[in-house]
Amino acid sequence: MAVMKFLCDTKRCIECNGCVTACSNSNSEALTFGTMRRRVVTLHDGEPGEASISVACMHCSDAPCKAVCPANCFYTTDDGIVLHNKETCIGCGYCFYACPFGAPQFPKKTAFGSRGKMDKCTYCAGGPVPDFSEEEQRLYGANRIAEGKLPLCAEMCSTKALLAGDAEVISSIYRARVAARSNPDTIWGYVPETGN
Amino acid sequence: MIRQCLHRLLLPLILCLLAVNPALASDEQQQQEAALMAQQQKVLAGEQQQLSQLQAQPQASDADLWRAVRAGDAGYTVAPGAESGRLINAVGQEGRLIRDQYVIPTLGAMLVGVFALFLLFYLINGPARLTKGFSGKMVRRWSSADMLLHWLMAISCLLLMITGLIIAWGRHALEGWMSADVWAGLIYGSKTLHDWTGPVFIVSWALCILKWMPLQMFKRYDFNWFMTAGGYVHFGPFKGKHPESGFANAGEKLWFWTLALFGLFISVTGVMLVLPDLVITRENSFVALIIHGFSAAILIGFTIVHIWMATALSEGGLESMVSGYCDENWAIQHHNIWYDEIKADGSLEYKT
Numbered sequence: 001m002a003v004m005k006f007l008c009d010t011k012r013c014i015e016c017n018g019c020v021t022a023c024s025n026s027n028s029e030a031l032t033f034g035t036m037r038r039r040v041v042t043l044h045d046g047e048p049g050e051a052s053i054s055v056a057c058m059h060c061s062d063a064p065c066k067a068v069c070p071a072n073c074f075y076t077t078d079d080g081i082v083l084h085n086k087e088t089c090i091g092c093g094y095c096f097y098a099c100p101f102g103a104p105q106f107p108k109k110t111a112f113g114s115r116g117k118m119d120k121c122t123y124c125a126g127g128p129v130p131d132f133s134e135e136e137q138r139l140y141g142a143n144r145i146a147e148g149k150l151p152l153c154a155e156m157c158s159t160k161a162l163l164a165g166d167a168e169v170i171s172s173i174y175r176a177r178v179a180a181r182s183n184p185d186t187i188w189g190y191v192p193e194t195g196n
Numbered sequence: 197m198i199r200q201c202l203h204r205l206l207l208p209l210i211l212c213l214l215a216v217n218p219a220l221a222s223d224e225q226q227q228q229e230a231a232l233m234a235q236q237q238k239v240l241a242g243e244q245q246q247l248s249q250l251q252a253q254p255q256a257s258d259a260d261l262w263r264a265v266r267a268g269d270a271g272y273t274v275a276p277g278a279e280s281g282r283l284i285n286a287v288g289q290e291g292r293l294i295r296d297q298y299v300i301p302t303l304g305a306m307l308v309g310v311f312a313l314f315l316l317f318y319l320i321n322g323p324a325r326l327t328k329g330f331s332g333k334m335v336r337r338w339s340s341a342d343m344l345l346h347w348l349m350a351i352s353c354l355l356l357m358i359t360g361l362i363i364a365w366g367r368h369a370l371e372g373w374m375s376a377d378v379w380a381g382l383i384y385g386s387k388t389l390h391d392w393t394g395p396v397f398i399v400s401w402a403l404c405i406l407k408w409m410p411l412q413m414f415k416r417y418d419f420n421w422f423m424t425a426g427g428y429v430h431f432g433p434f435k436g437k438h439p440e441s442g443f444a445n446a447g448e449k450l451w452f453w454t455l456a457l458f459g460l461f462i463s464v465t466g467v468m469l470v471l472p473d474l475v476i477t478r479e480n481s482f483v484a485l486i487i488h489g490f491s492a493a494i495l496i497g498f499t500i501v502h503i504w505m506a507t508a509l510s511e512g513g514l515e516s517m518v519s520g521y522c523d524e525n526w527a528i529q530h531h532n533i534w535y536d537e538i539k540a541d542g543s544l545e546y547k548t
């Protein structure tokens with residue numbers, strides 16, 4: 001059993017939006033116009049200390065969306081991926097309110113009543129219907145996990161800023177990078193006292 | 197940082213060289229060394245400046261950058277959506293904890309608790325009978341417009357309560373009892389019905405409140421009604437009391453104003469939830485959800501009391517909302533001031 005996560009190395013991300021395009025391509029059947037499962041946010045754009053980061057669903061281990069959903073349509077796979085059942089979803093929007101990362105999306109932006117079925121990053125792992133079925137394509141998009149592959153966004157990242165995989169594995173890759181840069185500054189939340 | 201160290205090492209090295217080999221240091225050379233030294237110092241000063249800039253400009257420091265992101269700082273993005281530039285917003289998660297830990301239990305406690313308390317009270321106390329029995333003479337109490345409004349509001353409100361409780365409690369109390377398909381249908385149906393019944397309630401509620409407000413102003417004698425628990429308690433010091441009351445008694449007035457206030461809260465927050473584009477931020481949405489839930493809990497509690505009173509506890513009470521007429525003895529016993537008033541000004545109207 002793995003715990004699949006994304007990790008974005010902000011010292012590498014160049015805001016090319018390649019991951020966003022890869023995601024839309026990989027899951028094109030399931031996405032409606034205007035929904036983006038992944039987005040790149042640039043902080044302090046054009047100022048000193050600019051940093052870009054690619055975000056989608058974090059596949060939280062104790063997921064707020066899953067806890068709040070009145071239809072109880074979320075489930076966590078053995079790989080720690082948070083998925084949901086679109087047949088059961090009632091489009092109430094509670095998961096969007098509860099998610100700290102703004103991952104859930106809705107096809108209808110101006111809605112009385114239902115906003116339509118919620119859509120979010122599936123970690124390219126499909127949904128609760130038979131693997132590779134036409135239904136899975138239409139509702140959830142790709143199922144690369146069942147093919148033994150990683151999400152397309154991370155696979156296609158040109159600078160390998162966006163990492164996907166088991167939490168242990170990707171964090172050790174990141175740790176090695178930080179060590180290789182021999183710059184303590186690259187660790188989030190840690191700026192060393194610069195001595196002489 | 198590494199470069200800075202190198203520069204600092206370089207400087208003493210050059211000085212050493214100068215000291216060890218003074219013979220070699222011709223004028224020309226000395227000039228060159230001096231220029232080099234000046235340059236080194238400039239670089240050093242530059243780096244020093246960069247460092248102090250970093251300290252003065254917190255956004256350039258990684259720690260503060262991510263601290264600000266955690267606190268809700270937003271950046272630039274091409275993604276559509278009102279808050280897509282915002283990386284982290286944990287308000288909804290906190291709101292969700294309030295909902296799960298307080299709102300949902302309160303809703304359940306109100307439903308079960310108030311019902312159980314009233315059942316117990318009813319079994320011990322028994323209903324309020326008409327002391328003089330039914331007179332058979334019926335007095336006009338509500339117009340047909342009043343009754344239509346009342347039942348529109350009552351039926352829509354009850355539907356909203358049932359569907360609302362399914363939305364809040366369904367996954368905890370009902371889902372386990374049915375197949376996945378039935379559950380999906382039930383929760384989807386509840387949500388849809390809740391959305392479409394809301395406007396019916398809002399309109400009928402607003403009309404009822406406006407139309408009935410003049411009858412619901414608190415009067416001096418209402419205080420006494422509360423002190424004797426309305427004359428409904430048939431034991432202890434309250435036994436045999438018949439407090440005075442006008443068209444509406446103090447208890448009904450309390451119900452009316454509770455419904456006015458919490459009906460307003462529940463209507464406004466309901467509209468916020470059903471039209472998400474009115475309240476773009478997640479903060480507003482969750483505040484609305486929590487106020488909606490607490491208001492519902494209060495209305496559910498009061499409605500249970502209200503229905504108990506109307507159907508079981510007050511003999512002859514339900515009649516007046518069904519036919520629009522009440523028994524004359526019921527009017528004298530429960531609403532004496534109102535009865536005296538209509539008798540005096542001649543507006544008393546018997547059923548023919």
Ligand code: HEM
Nearest residue numbers: 349350353354444448449452455499503506513514516517
């Ligand atoms: C099936 C359930 C209900 C029954 C049997 C019922 C019965 C009654 C009766 C008999 C009256 C007349 C009292 C009188 O003549 O003085 C009344 C008044 C009223 N009802 Fe209901 N009712 C029900 C549900 C509701 C609900 C759900 C609401 C609100 C959402 C509501 C709001 C009111 C209000 C505001 C009044 C006016 C009371 C007053 O004079 O203060 N009722 N109801």
Ligand code: SF4
Nearest residue numbers: 057058060065099103
């Ligand atoms: S949708 Fe949001 S809350 Fe749910 S798992 Fe993904 S990041 Fe976590």
Ligand code: SF4
Nearest residue numbers: 069089090092093095
């Ligand atoms: S929108 Fe759908 S997935 Fe999200 S909380 Fe509501 S029912 Fe659950």
